[in-house]
Amino acid sequence: MNEFTEREQITTNIYEDADRACGFVADAIERLLRERQSQGKSAVLGLATGSTPVRLYRELIRRHREEGLSFANVVTFNLDEYYGLEGTHPESYRRFMQDQLFDHVDLDPEKTHVPDGTVEREDVFASCRRYEEKIEEVGGIDIQILGIGRTGHIGFNEPGSGPESRTRLVTLDTLTRRDAARDFLGEENVPRHAITMGVGTILDARVVYLLAWGDSKAGVISESVEGQPSASIPASFLQLHKDCVFCVDGGAASQLTRVRYPWLVGPVEWSPSLVRKAVTWLAQKVQKPVLKLVDEDYSENGMADLLTERGSSYELNIDLFNQTQHTITGWPGGKPGADDTNRPESASPYPKRVLVLSPEPLDDVSCMGGTLHRLANQGHEVTVAYMTSGNLAVPDTEVRRTIELIIELGEGHEDQAEVSFARCVQRQLEEKGQFGLDTAEIRRLKGLIRRGEVRSSALMLGLTVDHLTFLDLPFYEEGRYRRFNVGEEDVNRMHALLEEVQPHQIFVTGENHDPLSIPALCFGVLRDAMEKSSDSEWRASCNVWLYRGPGGEWEAHEIDMAVPLSPSEFENKIQGIYQHQSQRSQSPSLAKNGAGNTWNVASELNHSTAQVYDQLGLPEYEAIEGFKKWSLNR
Structure with missing residues (x-):
């Protein structure tokens, strides 16, 4: 000890x-x-x-x-x-x-x-x-x-x-x-x-x-x-x-x-990131806007050595305020023709090729639906890639409902291929019972259900079907929860997509997740694929932005880009989430402390982030989506 x-x-x-x-x-x-x-x-x-x-x-x-x-x-x-x-x-x-x-x-x-x-x-x-x-x-x-x-x-x-x-x-x-x-x-x-x-x-x-x-x-x-x-x-x-x-x-x-508050337990070396973390924490603890913090606030809360090192609370306050203010942008792809000295994303090139990676359907819209809408409306070339089909997360009840619809629609039509497939899946559902494994046909239909939900959601975000890519990574299609094994083909598919899009921006999640979780496995696939593209020209000018992942949001001191959402934009995002009907029951990754549903959890997180910015003395927004910049070499 x-x-x-x-x-x-x-x-x-x-x-x-x-x-x-x-x-x-x-x-x-x-x-x-x-x-x-x-x-x-x-x-x-x-x-x-x-x-x-x-x-x-x-x-x-x-x-x-x-x-x-x-x-x-x-x-x-x-x-x-x-x-x-x-x-x-x-x-x-x-x-x-x-x-x-x-x-x-x-x-x-x-x-x-x-x-x-x-x-x-x-x-x-x-x-x-x-x-x-x-x-x-x-x-x-x-x-x-x-x-x-x-x-x-x-x-x-x-x-x-x-x-x-x-x-x-x-x-x-x-x-x-x-x-x-x-x-x-x-x-x-x-x-x-x-x-x-x-x-x-x-x-x-x-x-x-x-x-x-x-x-x-x-x-x-x-x-x-x-x-x-x-x-x-x-x-x-x-x-x-x-x-x-x-x-x-x-x-x-x-x-x-x-780890979280090291200055409270011993002497620390005050790096810029640690200073930002500590001053943000202090403002929240004493419930003051950053610019109203005084020397006594620092000295009474274990940060006297920081005052000694920096001289006064005034300079510390100004620095933190400016840093936080400069994270805010309504232009997540960069504002064309603007001075980008203090903006999180560069103004050029415009338009940017943007690649948004969603480990499973719904991750993208629940975590960054407002930002997706902004990127599309501001003229960027947005590709949303769903890395897995998400078919393992579809309950059997949704499949039965879909089967009944297919059979009813197919009655009286000459082409009975869809009806035959639906009846085949229906039999397999009965045979597997409550605890059996899904057959390939059942998983295929569940994947199609989620694709339909993705397309409906994309329309709410201003995207078209042409913007959507379904990678269906093999590790997921051939595996089950807790039994996934990523292979070379997974990395090859991701690498092929990177080389096809040659993105200026990538949005992704999965860092610091449980290493066997789907987001973490997908993040590892991206990391390995980017290493294969290390000599590609596009890599040098590509920024990677991390969104926190379903059910979570970055803390204020971690955010490098904060995208504010107006009430109408936020409502549009919620409607996009709502299109994922098969996921309307509480999701393990989205439920917070066992309560809430997908849209309520997203609402709480985005509102909370905006409230923190407001408490720090920044402009008041309806909601904020946060992103952290990531380097492959860190």
């Missing part, structure tokens, strides 16, 4: 990326396995599911295949299982573990344990007791691997779970079920109950490693590490463990005090 980490009640290691964090944990597991193997003893691992530990399991598989790491002496116990699912179900955690680890190493199947989700209700208590007894019989868990949910749950210990809780049947939180909705092709298909190890069971492990990636986990990581232990954040009870380490990437660490 040092002055920067003294607020942290759990040892927290911050890594450059998830792979480095997983390497650290894999080293610990390897040491344990080799030590126990040399002693002729078993090693007992507690394992987690979900996207978070997938990279760890891949690294362990690599070490098994390439370095001879053996799992023959390993006994495993999984944290949890959905209640009511057979182990063969594609979304069961038993199946997940087989796919992600067990089938790829030399584990004895008899030594792998996952809670039984099929036991009769009256036998659940006894089954859970037996699970606890099995852990005790092998001497307890040596290393427990954890992820963390947005509610602060570990395993399926939802808010309200205390440190005394043991393995038991639990009712899943609404937000937890919503987060799993896409895995089950609709929230209505997600089981309402699960069997989970208790917090107390987890605390009994000798060593605990909790993994977390992406800034969507930042808030709950901060609360768990720096807040008081509380049943409202079950992960906070890990503060009671004597050997627990949180291994997180920069995104997940971004709300820890030492």
Whole structure:
């Protein structure tokens, strides 16, 4: 511990990326396995599911295949299982573990344990007791691997779970079920109950490693590490463990005090970006416009050394005000013929070739619909590329509605090809049931539904069908959530589009997201494709602008370009979002704290950003969409 980490009640290691964090944990597991193997003893691992530990399991598989790491002496116990699912179900955690680890190493199947989700209700208590007894019989868990949910749950210990809780049947939180909705092709298909190890069971492990990636986990990581232990954040009870380490990437660490407010915990080097962050924070904290901050505000809030370095609050205030003011522009593509000295985007060339990348349909309009409308109306050559079809996010109910429409429209017509296709999909829906996998035909129809929604939305934004490109990247079309693998063809398709458009501007999201999320995978595809285009002439003059992503917005100090929206423009954006009918139910990526729908969440974010600018003393706007400039080399 040092002055920067003294607020942290759990040892927290911050890594450059998830792979480095997983390497650290894999080293610990390897040491344990080799030590126990040399002693002729078993090693007992507690394992987690979900996207978070997938990279760890891949690294362990690599070490098994390439370095001879053996799992023959390993006994495993999984944290949890959905209640009511057979182990063969594609979304069961038993199946997940087989796919992600067990089938790829030399584990004895008899030594792998996952809670039984099929036991009769009256036998659940006894089954859970037996699970606890099995852990005790092998001497307890040596290393427990954890992820963390947005509610602060570990395993399926939802808010309200205390440190005394043991393995038991639990009712899943609404937000937890919503987060799993896409895995089950609709929230209505997600089981309402699960069997989970208790917090107390987890605390009994000798060593605990909790993994977390992406800034969507930042808030709950901060609360768990720096807040008081509380049943409202079950992960906070890990503060009671004597050997627990949180291994997180920069995104997940971004709300820890030492990262978010480093000047409050120790001396810092005041870089321009840190000064901007600190002064913006100060104005919001004392609830004053920037230009009204005084020396006492700085000195009373841990920033006296900044005053000493810069001389006075007056100069600091002016600098921050000007910086923030210069981010505001109604011309996101640059204003032709204007002095662009203090504008975020250059005036020339005009018109610009603009490429907007949307990981899934709806991401573009929900995050930057107003800016899209501006770019199109101001005469730029705008191409919107939907990197994936988004077919996995379409509930079966939407497909049934579409099938009925196709069949009804086709009655009495000679050409029955569409009707035959619709009836084929109808049969396949019935055959797959509630939990089966979508066939290629079902996914095709779901993709067509989303294309139709995209076209309707584009019309609201002033775009035409000619402006739209559907990449249908193979990693998505051939995969499923948490089981995506990006390949060369994905990068080749993106590279071909870049070379065709040769953009002056690219708008994209995905940086600092969970590395296995669709936005992060798509961002990686773009990054690799741009590296392939490193010698292309267009690269030298291309600006890349990051939009924050569904359900989030950049903080004021992070914004390099702020595009204000008038009331009518904002309403136009909301109408564009509303065209995505299949996504009108709450989306995991857009729902905030479990409440709201796609257009309400977008409305709240854009209004909030405008309010922050207003509070800082800048002009008052109806709404603002924010963007951060990105460099491939950073």
